[in-house]
Amino acid sequence: MNNQNNSNETEVIECSQCLKEIPASEAKSVEGIDYIAHFCGLECYDKWIKEKQKQEKE
Ligand SMILES: [Zn+2]
Numbered sequence: 001m002n003n004q005n006n007s008n009e010t011e012v013i014e015c016s017q018c019l020k021e022i023p024a025s026e027a028k029s030v031e032g033i034d035y036i037a038h039f040c041g042l043e044c045y046d047k048w049i050k051e052k053q054k055q056e057k058e
Pocket residue numbers: 015016017018019020039040041044
């Protein structure tokens with residue numbers, strides 16, 4: 001176990017889909033024209049991108 005107290009160096013972000021907190025280094029990020037989204041995994045990425053495509057079709 002690595003119990004170093006260096007929390008300043010571990011950036012934590014929120015999954016844009018399930019709002020879970022995840023280390024930035026493990027997040028999947030998507031950059032669009034006017035947004036950046038982060039995801040804890042492919043499942044959330046998948047759900048989110050489908051919602052977004054639905055919105056953009058209108
Ligand atoms: Zn998630």
